[in-house]
Amino acid sequence: MIKLSKGGAYLLNGVDIIEDGVDVCKEVASKVGREVSVEEAKKNTIAYGILEKHNTSGNMEKLKIKFDKMTSHDITFVGIIQTARASGLEKFPLPYVLTNCHNSLCAVGGTINEDDHMFGLTAAKKYGGIYVPPHQAVIHQFAREELAEAGKMILGSDSHTRYGALGTMAMGEGGPELVKQLLNRTYDINMPGVVAIYMTGEPAKGVGPQDVALAIIGEVFANGYVKNKVMEFVGPGVSSLSADFRIGVDVMTTETTCLSSIWRTDDRIKEFYDIHGRSQSYAELNPGDVAYYDGVVYVDLSKIKPMIAMPFHPSNTYTIEEVNANLKDILADVEKKALVSLDGQVDYSLQNKIRDGKLYVDQGIIAGCAGGGFENICAAADILKGRSIGADEFTLSVYPASTPIYVELARNGRLADLMATGAIVKTAFCGPCFGAGDTPANNAFSIRHSTRNFPNREGSKLQNGQIASVALMDARSIAATAANKGYLTSATDLDVEFSGPTYHFDSSIYANRVFDSKGVADPSQEIQFGPNIKDWPEMVALPENLVIKVVSEIHDPVTTTDELIPSGETSSYRSNPLGLAEFALSRKDPAYVGKAKEVQKAEKAREAGECMGEALPELRDIMHTIKESFDVSKENTGVGSTIFAVKPGDGSAREQAASCQKVLGGWANIANEYATKRYRSNLINWGMLPFIIDKGDLPFANDDYIFIPNVQDAITKKATSFKAYVVNKGMKEFELKMDELTDDERQIILDGCLINYYKSHH
Structure with missing residues (x-):
């Protein structure tokens, strides 16, 4: 499925890969009719071109980046703005979107979640920002729909800030890096390496973006192959993927520990921008005729099988076929690995999940920036149509990533199809990804199309003897498992005709509810504080x-x-x-x-x-x-x-x-x-x-x-x-x-x- 090059490689005309070797320069010259040095060819990656346009240092080895736009959500924007205020902030110097998709439930800590939301709204008014109310959209879906532009750069205070599939190089960083941008400073890094993710073929029916993403993560995480580098998706296989599919792969690149990602763009991405009423934001992006990469990840899409990342890391990957064929051995191996993560604080076993020789799952969730996309949910609805998830332990929750997606699912009937099966469809919310929504029962096993399955992210409290397990899967196989009443099932094991309905974006939803200052600050606006919003304590300089x-x-x-x-x-x-x-x-x-x-x-x-x-x-x-x-x-x-x-x-x-x-x-x-x-x-x-x-x-x-x-x-x-x-x-x-x-x-x-x-x- 996945193969890694041992060294760097040239990409010729977006198609032919020539890996480093004794006569590589001669081979390249014979194919393109001229000699091309590694230094010259490195400048022909898509990533280099975008970074060069945003670098203010004049030195491409020591970058000082200024971003075009920024995003934060409601468990990061208060601290960021408070830090910037303490440092002299007067106005947001670039478009800054404050979404409210993490502390949306307002169920913990009294008034403090909604206090943060009101802080965000009043700060957007005072400093000239954009405020997205709770349940309207998860941070990354709003950015895809309203902010992304081909060739631009976005900085976000969430690690899954990834819009590379839309031609936008985006990075997730801690709040202080956003503060620097608010204070007209720069993001300072050495020029990162760029690794080609070279795609060929097309996915089999029933294989989804999470399957492709997990296959890649499983091959590159442990060896650090793309750590702090830019993943550049190229090759003829890219054209076989829809925009939604690419987005679903792209958001998971964070789990490889790469710095950022970028994809070549084509008519499928142009169509995405057209649908969202932002045709002017599209530009065709391709590497130059001779581009050099620091490594190559070969992805044969046709050989990708439905995947599962077992607890407790996205890189702990197997095919679902493997798990079902070697269930006891794989569960024993997962338990052994878990001893390291759990420090022996709880008795942890998955063997009781084996029923009649099959793996029984207690919960399924399709949610957030990875799973809540239109195509994922429509595919799940197709698989489940006319079936029932049953009346036993197994539950299924679906969270569309934005209200526009939710509305379209209602209009095209998929929402009714899902709910008729026993699934619950909820509003846009990131909670299932970090332990604030759909927390499973003690010792339960949950399968999720979300971004992470680390220990504690699903609600476990080891010191209280509480433990639950999360595995990552694609929405299609989650739906297949739901159709099989909770027994682990690959989507490719079912004969389903996917309807592939057309998406229609309703821009009036955001126009009616999102506050957009259009970059105009109102210095007279008072910031609304709640009792839980505190200033940073004084900190002293480094002593001798x-x-x-x-x-x-x-x-x-x-x-x-x-x-x-x-x-x-x-x-x-x-x-x-x-x-x-x-x-x-x-x-x-x-x-x-x-x-x-x-x-x-x-x-x-x-x-x-x-x-x-x-x-x-x-x-x-x-x-x-x-x-x-x-x-x-x-x-x-x-x-x-x-x-x-x-x-x-x-x-x-x-x-x-x-x-x-x-x-x-x-x-x-x-x-x-x-x-x-x-x-x-x-x-x-x-x-x-x-x-x-x-x-x-x-x-x-x-x-x-x-x-x-x-x-x-x-x-x-x-x-x-x-x-x-x-x-x-x-x-x-x-x-x-x-x-x-x-x-x-x-x-x-x-x-x-x-x-x-x-x-x-x-």
Whole structure:
């Protein structure tokens, strides 16, 4: 199904691939009639052309990107706007859309969800933005329908900000990166590698976009093949896919840990823009006649089979056929892998899901930016028409991604067809994707056409003995399973004629309800605050030296942002930095918050000019040991906490995965590597040091103190290696490292956080 090249490759005329080899330059020259260097051919990718147009640095190796538009939703926009306000925001300098699709239920925390919505509406009026009320659209569907433009760039504060199928290069980042754009700064990155996703053939009937996406993720996640690179979808197979199909594949590229994505465009994409009344936003995008890529992922669409990503990661992939044929062995393997993620906190078994030799599923969900598209839901309706999901445990919920899609499903009869089967059709809402909607029963097994199946994203609370499992599947096979009363079934096992109805977009729905300032700010508008909306606490500059205590040590192969700060009901507290921080690592290391706060007492005493040893008695012996070799005092040495994790930061763009550590006194993370650029950027923007340490036995353990002398000077001098010492009865030296920082990033760390940076330099 999927094959990876061992090195780079040329793409000729969008069709022929020539991989690197001894005589590759001669072979290319013989086919195109001229010599083309790698450097020249790299400039012929679609990605290079878009990045070049948006780069303001004049140096294509060191990019400073200005985006065309931005998007945020209701568990990120309050913190972003509050940060920007504290940094001098006067007006949104670019179109900025505030959607309300995460805390839409208003069911947790009293008034605080709707308070956030009213904050968003009044901020859109005051600063000149666009406000999309709850249940109108999930963030990414609104962006597809109303914002995307071929050749443009969009930045969003949600990790699944991906509109590459529509010719828009989009990136999901933590809130501080959006703040920089609001303050007319830039998004600073090195020129990323570009990997071709070379498609041939066409999908078999019953195979959907999630199947293609999961097949790719399963091949490229673990080996980091596209990590922090741009995935560029090319090849003749692209033309066989509808716009909706491409969109469904594209949104899942986030789960590969790539930086962004872009697709070649054609008449199918032109038709999408025509349908949505935005024909002027279309442009044909293709790589040049000779383009060079840093790698190639070969995707033979005709060989893709219906897929399932078993708990607890989108890369834990199998064909449904494999699972049904080797059920006991695969479930045993899933249970074994789960022991790592679940730390043995609960008894976890899937064997009781085997009934009469088949896998029984308790719940099906088709939802959100991945599953809630028009074609996915129509295909599910075709499969289920005239059938029943039954009256047993199995339930099926369907969430159209926007009200225009919902209305069209009502008008063309698919809505009635679905509801007649026993399925429940709900409004546009992202909740099932992050544990705030359709939470399954304890020990239940849920199949979902959504984006993620990490632990805790479906409502599990391990410390309370609660666990549920989520597997990712395509809407078509979810519908086939529903038609089979909950027994796992591939859509290709059913003989169904897909009707493929035409989509009609009703623009009056948004015209009637969405507030659009048209970019006109109203400075007289007062922002409406609720009691849960709090300012960021004061943060101090990086001191000359640091003493940090290791307060959590995580040895999982990958640590997700959901484990660093849980989603679900805790999302209601995203507008309250200190309130939310109480949940940090709560489902991974419940002792973390208390231990971090104890260390923070010493730093607060230091900042108040008081004795650190009185606030934290154990620190006295530590400081005494350090003073035998170094001139340290409360004036020049800060105290804080750190965590170690092997590979932290997979998943969500949420800045709070880092900021919660910072407001609890965190000064650093130590990792073997960072799972994503966006998590590392979040650390930096909150003034935390993104240290790395070589793989192997750690020189420190949980509860150890680490002393880092002259850290301020080392950051100033662009050091990539830092002397550090484990402090017990003596001092044991070891090395910490740090990857490259931009000049702005260094200054942000020195100033203590992005807010301080803007206060100091603007």
